[in-house]
Amino acid sequence: MTTQKDDLEKPIPKAFSQFQFLKDTFLCSLVAFGGPEAHMGVFLDRLVQKKNYLSEKALLEWMALCSFLPGPTSTQVITAIGLEKGGRSLAILTLLVWAMPALCLMTLIALIPALIDKNSFASITSFLAPMAAGFVGWAAWVLGRKVVINPLSFGLWGFGLAIALVSTTPWAIPVAFCVGAGLSILLSSKTEQFQSQHIGKFSVPWGIFFLFITLLCVGIISSFFSENSLWVTFERFYRFGCLVFGGGQVVVPLMQGELVDSNGLMTQSEFLAGFGLVQALPGPMFSFAAYAGGMSEQVSGINRQFLSAMIAGWAIFLPGTLLLFLIHPIWANLKQLTRAHLALKGMNAIAGGLVGGVFIKILFSMNWLGLDLVVLLVSLGLLISRKLPAPIIVLIVGLIYWAFI
Numbered sequence: 001m002t003t004q005k006d007d008l009e010k011p012i013p014k015a016f017s018q019f020q021f022l023k024d025t026f027l028c029s030l031v032a033f034g035g036p037e038a039h040m041g042v043f044l045d046r047l048v049q050k051k052n053y054l055s056e057k058a059l060l061e062w063m064a065l066c067s068f069l070p071g072p073t074s075t076q077v078i079t080a081i082g083l084e085k086g087g088r089s090l091a092i093l094t095l096l097v098w099a100m101p102a103l104c105l106m107t108l109i110a111l112i113p114a115l116i117d118k119n120s121f122a123s124i125t126s127f128l129a130p131m132a133a134g135f136v137g138w139a140a141w142v143l144g145r146k147v148v149i150n151p152l153s154f155g156l157w158g159f160g161l162a163i164a165l166v167s168t169t170p171w172a173i174p175v176a177f178c179v180g181a182g183l184s185i186l187l188s189s190k191t192e193q194f195q196s197q198h199i200g201k202f203s204v205p206w207g208i209f210f211l212f213i214t215l216l217c218v219g220i221i222s223s224f225f226s227e228n229s230l231w232v233t234f235e236r237f238y239r240f241g242c243l244v245f246g247g248g249q250v251v252v253p254l255m256q257g258e259l260v261d262s263n264g265l266m267t268q269s270e271f272l273a274g275f276g277l278v279q280a281l282p283g284p285m286f287s288f289a290a291y292a293g294g295m296s297e298q299v300s301g302i303n304r305q306f307l308s309a310m311i312a313g314w315a316i317f318l319p320g321t322l323l324l325f326l327i328h329p330i331w332a333n334l335k336q337l338t339r340a341h342l343a344l345k346g347m348n349a350i351a352g353g354l355v356g357g358v359f360i361k362i363l364f365s366m367n368w369l370g371l372d373l374v375v376l377l378v379s380l381g382l383l384i385s386r387k388l389p390a391p392i393i394v395l396i397v398g399l400i401y402w403a404f405i
Helices: 004-008 018-031 035-051 056-068 073-111 118-124 127-146 151-166 170-187 207-223 227-243 250-264 268-278 287-294 301-333 336-363 372-384 392-403
Strands: none
Touching: 004 250, 018 035, 018 073, 035 056, 035 073, 035 127, 035 336, 056 073, 056 127, 056 170, 056 301, 073 151, 073 268, 073 287, 073 301, 073 392, 127 151, 127 336, 127 372, 127 392, 151 170, 151 250, 151 336, 170 336, 207 227, 207 301, 250 268, 250 287, 268 287, 287 301
16 A cells, blocks of 8 residues: 555656657647646646656655746746756757747737737637636645645645735745745654765856856846847846746736836837736746847847847746756755755645645636636546546637637
8 A cells, every 4th residue: 555655756667758758848838828836737737647757746846946046937847857857958958848839929929919819819718717727726736635744744835825825025935935944844753764865976067157147247237338139138038037036927027117117118008918918828927028029129120029039038048047957966966865855845845835825816816607617617627537638628628618608
């Protein structure tokens, strides 16, 4: 009989195909609607439970670590899985496959805004929000069952849930993880069994660290003197990627202040229209940078717009990816220590609570008398059955919704 602990730490099969992993990453990118919590539900469904590339425990650990780093959390998590499975080359390919569909769509929207009826588009895709809520709810249930194993983990899970419900600042999430780690170390039973492993020598990739710092400093300094708008675009969006914790919604005030209010590169209505559209598309919400970069060059011709969109889109992902490459060898060794193991248990409980709190917030914002509830329940039912892949679930839910509107 397997225990809950055994299930958390079940071995990962040795057979691994990079091509198949990239294919699964691409499929995730096509159905990952909503924010990072909904994306975790997609990863949990396809990468963990269906393909067994990693365990639930490992997914929670990566979620906790990436929440400390600036940049898009879900993008860093799936990039980290590629890094763990196949090194930096696979990690870069994973990032490209995951982000490219959303970046291309947002670039296209920036290039041909006149061809898109934004009101009609919003009406057609309005089922995606409650459907994404289904993924969040399912992830909250599965992860909650895995991390709540004793009174301490239950308390930390509840603390994470409360933070998600009441917090209005992105800094609260890294602080919550620190609190969870500290309390887990201090309050765990003295009889806690974990065989601490010896940490061998490991090299810190200082070259990546200096590249990260150099790009930031040179970019900021040269932007005051350069008249090349494409270089300014790179500096601007690289800087955004360095400063943002907590997901795509958090980067919006920075972009709006600099692109709309300070420099007038687009109107408020253009900015908000693009932000509304990106929330109805699958993939990372940071892909909004491609739209913003393209619109900022709308008076310079379509070729310049395209280049600006691509530069902005990839520049905003670059800092978080470099930091992930920097921290990975350190993290892989530190988590073998007893105290680090205890800290991870607390952080995992916090992560499970955060997902649960986000789901509760979504429930309070839903229209319980409309089709939203039907979409949510159908999505949850199909996910619980575990018989259909996520793309088919999206199609079924969409057809049900469109049949009634």
